Amino acid sequence: MTLKIVTIGLSLAILFIVIDFSRRGKLTFKYAAGWICLGILGAGFATFDRFLFLCSDFFGFKLMSNFIFFSLFCFFLFLSLLLSTFLCDQNKRNDIMAQKIALLEKEVCTLKGE
Amino acid sequence: MKILVIVPAFNESGNIAQVVEDIRTSGFDCEILIVDDGSSDNTYEAAKMCNVHVARLPFNLGIGGAVQTGFLYAARCGFDIAIQFDGDGQHDARFLAQLIDPIVSSDADLVIGSRFLPPNLGYQSSWVRRIGIHFFSNLISFLTRLKITDPTSGFRACGRKVIEIFSEDYPLDFPEPESIVEVKRCGLRILEIPVEMKQRISGHSSIRYFRTLYYMVKVTFAILLCMIQTKKR
Numbered sequence: 358m359t360l361k362i363v364t365i366g367l368s369l370a371i372l373f374i375v376i377d378f379s380r381r382g383k384l385t386f387k388y389a390a391g392w393i394c395l396g397i398l399g400a401g402f403a404t405f406d407r408f409l410f411l412c413s414d415f416f417g418f419k420l421m422s423n424f425i426f427f428s429l430f431c432f433f434l435f436l437s438l439l440l441s442t443f444l445c446d447q448n449k450r451n452d453i454m455a456q457k458i459a460l461l462e463k464e465v466c467t468l469k470g471e
Numbered sequence: 472m473k474i475l476v477i478v479p480a481f482n483e484s485g486n487i488a489q490v491v492e493d494i495r496t497s498g499f500d501c502e503i504l505i506v507d508d509g510s511s512d513n514t515y516e517a518a519k520m521c522n523v524h525v526a527r528l529p530f531n532l533g534i535g536g537a538v539q540t541g542f543l544y545a546a547r548c549g550f551d552i553a554i555q556f557d558g559d560g561q562h563d564a565r566f567l568a569q570l571i572d573p574i575v576s577s578d579a580d581l582v583i584g585s586r587f588l589p590p591n592l593g594y595q596s597s598w599v600r601r602i603g604i605h606f607f608s609n610l611i612s613f614l615t616r617l618k619i620t621d622p623t624s625g626f627r628a629c630g631r632k633v634i635e636i637f638s639e640d641y642p643l644d645f646p647e648p649e650s651i652v653e654v655k656r657c658g659l660r661i662l663e664i665p666v667e668m669k670q671r672i673s674g675h676s677s678i679r680y681f682r683t684l685y686y687m688v689k690v691t692f693a694i695l696l697c698m699i700q701t702k703k704r
Binding site: 452455456457458459460462463466471 | 506519524525526527528529530532536539540543544547643
């Protein structure tokens, strides 16, 4: 029972922090969505733990804790992959911006007659 | 015909003036754009003194990013031919006219200056590099059914179609071998002509020691990925 309360508390804390960050503009919805899902799923599974046992049995795990660790591992793997794509996008945008700044600076110098 | 010579330069303050001088004394009619790739020395000031077009990147993008800036400029300003000419003094300006000939006569869209085509004159690079070049030559030949003897050569001329492609999409890190595959996949014509190369005037190459190995692995993956990428054109 204590573990259940701690898990629900932790999930709600994650939800609260993420929503607060989003409210203050420190996280956009695009990046907050994954964490919000994690918070909701954590609280949901902790409240209705019977469903967690069913899932664990269905996927053939002998211990439910193994199922939880495996699910979390998959989640973080997916999250890092997603963040890598965001990083790559950002990097590409930085490069394009740098090139455009260089050409604009050149144009300004030409106009100034430097 | 409007011709632009793109000179990417990173910490080449010791070479850049000589490179510009070489191009000018060759009598080749062109405009010169030096792209300072976020150098930490006074490459930018040295380039400005040469009285040519100079673009300074706010931070270092790597050779691909610098050259692409040149293609972007060429595309915007309506140049018909853009020539990549390294800022380290290794390329010989006497071959500029020969390099553009196949483009002028509409025989090719991309012309690569090869140091390994007969009569094989001039500097041929270190033996470690030659192994790498030979490997990429075989890999590209196998994948594209096109014999390229010097796939890492940065001495190349591009026609209008290639300028437009490269201004939108150009490999950033070690772009030369990968860009050949990209051009070939767009159905454009590539040709090699023999050129003479020299040893760099001063400074050192960015690809040394373990980076040579990293370069080979990375570029191999990049070429293979390029082959399966969705065609953008």
